[in-house]
Amino acid sequence: MTQGNPLPQILKFTLPLFLGNVFQQFYNMVDSVIVGKYVGPDALGAVGATGTVFFLIIGLANGMTTGYTVLTSQKYGANNLEGAKKSFGNGIVLSIFTIIALTFLSVVFMHPILKVMNTPDNIYADAYSYIITIAWGIVALVFYNFFAATMRAIGDSRTPLFFLIFSALLNIVLDLVFIVKFNLGTMGAALATDLSQGASAVLCCIYIFAKVDAIRPKPEHFRPKKSYIGKQLWMGIPMGLQFGITASGTMVMQAAINMFGSVAVTGFTAASKVQNLMTQGMLSLGQTMAAYSGQNYGYGSIDRVDKGTKDAMKIAVVYSITSAVLCVLLLPLLMGLFFDANTDIGTYMPYARIYVYESVICYVPLSMIFVYRNTMQGCGYSMTAMMLGVMELVARLITAFLSMAVHSYPLAAGADPMAWITAGVVAYFLYKKVLRKLREKMSSNENNSEGQPA
Numbered sequence: 082m083t084q085g086n087p088l089p090q091i092l093k094f095t096l097p098l099f100l101g102n103v104f105q106q107f108y109n110m111v112d113s114v115i116v117g118k119y120v121g122p123d124a125l126g127a128v129g130a131t132g133t134v135f136f137l138i139i140g141l142a143n144g145m146t147t148g149y150t151v152l153t154s155q156k157y158g159a160n161n162l163e164g165a166k167k168s169f170g171n172g173i174v175l176s177i178f179t180i181i182a183l184t185f186l187s188v189v190f191m192h193p194i195l196k197v198m199n200t201p202d203n204i205y206a207d208a209y210s211y212i213i214t215i216a217w218g219i220v221a222l223v224f225y226n227f228f229a230a231t232m233r234a235i236g237d238s239r240t241p242l243f244f245l246i247f248s249a250l251l252n253i254v255l256d257l258v259f260i261v262k263f264n265l266g267t268m269g270a271a272l273a274t275d276l277s278q279g280a281s282a283v284l285c286c287i288y289i290f291a292k293v294d295a296i297r298p299k300p301e302h303f304r305p306k307k308s309y310i311g312k313q314l315w316m317g318i319p320m321g322l323q324f325g326i327t328a329s330g331t332m333v334m335q336a337a338i339n340m341f342g343s344v345a346v347t348g349f350t351a352a353s354k355v356q357n358l359m360t361q362g363m364l365s366l367g368q369t370m371a372a373y374s375g376q377n378y379g380y381g382s383i384d385r386v387d388k389g390t391k392d393a394m395k396i397a398v399v400y401s402i403t404s405a406v407l408c409v410l411l412l413p414l415l416m417g418l419f420f421d422a423n424t425d426i427g428t429y430m431p432y433a434r435i436y437v438y439e440s441v442i443c444y445v446p447l448s449m450i451f452v453y454r455n456t457m458q459g460c461g462y463s464m465t466a467m468m469l470g471v472m473e474l475v476a477r478l479i480t481a482f483l484s485m486a487v488h489s490y491p492l493a494a495g496a497d498p499m500a501w502i503t504a505g506v507v508a509y510f511l512y513k514k515v516l517r518k519l520r521e522k523m524s525s526n527e528n529n530s531e532g533q534p535a
Contacts, residue, residue, distance in 0.1 A: 087389035091369055092396065094238050098365035101242040104249040106358045110418075111249075112270040113354050115256045117419040120207075120266050122429075125419055126343045127207035127267055129350020130200050133328060133335040134191075134212050138219065140324025141183060146227035148317030148463060149175050151375050152309065153296065154234035155461075158379030162295050169231055170302030171309045175317065176227045180220045187216035198332060199339040201346065211267035218275025225278050228285035233372050235295060244284045252277035319463040323454075323470035330477030330500060337481040337493035341432075345490060348432030351419045352412070356437060359408040360447065362400045366393055367451030374459030383519045390456050390512070397448035405441035412437055436494040443498035446505025453508035462515050472507050473500040 117125035149172035156164035191213055200208050225248075229241040252273050259269030290297055338349050370393055377385045413426075416433055420426055450469060457466040477496045484492035 087373070087385065088392040088395075091366075091373060091389060091393055094236070094372070095362075095365050095369040095396075097238040097242040098233070098368050099362050101238075101245040102361040102365050103358065104242075104245050106354075106361055107249055110354050110358060111253050111256055112274060113350065114418050115260050116267060116270050117351075118421045119261055122347050122420065122424060123204050123343060124207050124267055125350060126201070126347035127204035128211055128270065129353070130198070130204060130208045130335065130339060130346050131195070131212040131215075132350065132353065133198075133331040134194060135215055136331060137325060137328035138183065138187060138215065139222065140328045141321045142179065142219065142223045143226045143230075144324035145179050145317040145321035146172070146176055146223060147230045147371065148320035148458070149227065149313045150230040150234040151316045151371070151459060151461065151463075152312050153231060154372055154375030154459065155379035157235045157295065158376030165235070165296050166298045166302045167306055167309055168313065169296045170298035170304075171306060171313060172227060172231065173298075174303060174305055175310065175313055176223050180223045183223070184216060184219045187219065188213065191216060194332075198336040201339060201343045204343055204346070207267040211271045214268050214271035215274065218271070218278065221275055221279035221282050225282035225285060228282060228289060231289065231296065232285070232293070233368060234375065235293070236372065236376070237293075238369070238372075240288060241285065244281045244288075247284065248277045248281035251280055316458065316461065316463045319467040320458060323463075323467040326467070326470035326474045327500075330474040330481075330496070333481045334477050334493065334496040337484045337496070338490075340485060340488070341490050341493070344428060345432045348429035349436055349494070351416050351429060352433035352436045354419070355412055355415045355433075356408060356440060358415075359404040360444070362404060363397060363444070363448045363451045366397055366400070366448070367455040369393070369455075370452055371455040371459040374456040376459075378460040378519075381523065383516070383523050386456065386460065386519070387516055390452060393452045393456075394449070397452055398445055401444035401448045405444045408437055408441050432490065432494075435491050436497075439491070439495050439498050443501045443505075447501040449505040450501065450508050453512040457512060457515050460515065460519060465511055465515055468511065469504045469508050472504040476500040476503040 113125055113128055116128055150168075153165050153168040153172065156162075156168055191209065195205065195209060195212070229245075232238070232241050255273035255276055256270060259265045259273050263269065265272065339346055370390065373389050373393075374386050377383075377389070412433065413430070416426055416430065420429075450473075454466045454469050457463075477500045480496040480499045481493060484490070484496070
């Protein structure tokens, strides 16, 4: 990714990521669709009531493991394959400790979290059954994200897609087996997710160790190296905290939504599933920019980083407008997937429309967050990028608490768009600041090099 025209390279790299993320959202939607149709609207609401907790777990796992692979991307871009192998081996060690910590914290604090989030009593048991099963499967979640992020870090976005498609299809089969045949309800949906992600993790691991010579580690590469561990934690912890901070804000938002009862929760849940599907292009573009900027930063081409970022934003604007229109037009059709024929969808539609209509007008700022944040992270500025999570948190907290004070569902649903506008604007100015620092650093290095005796 360090040579040639950035625009077609970014598009080519993003497309497999987009398809993979759509498949991932698709099988997450299948969980909700099967639960809604075969268990009932309350069970769908239960899955939705824990959605932000699930997002917190995924965010921490994905953020930290992606951070562990930034160094791999930089070493690979600099053609330091020995360093890339050490980074990969040390990343596996760090992932194991991440699994232990996240599993312990999730299991111990799950009941208090659901209580604080105002989870309605009539869906509490199903909600806890679903999310605690997800928590016990964190090992699969962490390792899949780590191995997939590693392959993306060295420029391979297609192989993780194949494994993800397999996982998605397996998840659908397991959903039907556990929910329809064995009547395991929400726990069955979570169990299907755990097992299918575990299968993807195993396949990714086998592929890397069997086929990817550039980063295949030897036993000595697993030996913790202080300088590598330090850099990986420096990038991984802020990225994990960034997702954690963002998720904390969405949890407060969910607590505000929960105050309006299970019907509002169910309508909001279905709408958020539709919206998550439509916005996967933004996430995919962000993942591309993390790998792209990491490799070009390691290569020493800051101007190419900036050119690629500008091209990515052009793609983001077109995608944001297109997905916003599709989300509004397809909402009634897609909402119908979550309920059986005997359910009056009109009961839930007003809550869904309010959330979607308020959100789609802010898709461009949301795209700005993904592009600029991931570019800064790829260049090693994970602490700066974490500030965006803080901005999102503050905006969501203010909006959510205000909505609880005045008991306004439209205001509660507006917590997401308010966070996106705030963080999107800040992301632009932070990126410009980071870009100036990178150019100054590069110029200083060149001057020092020129001053050295031959």
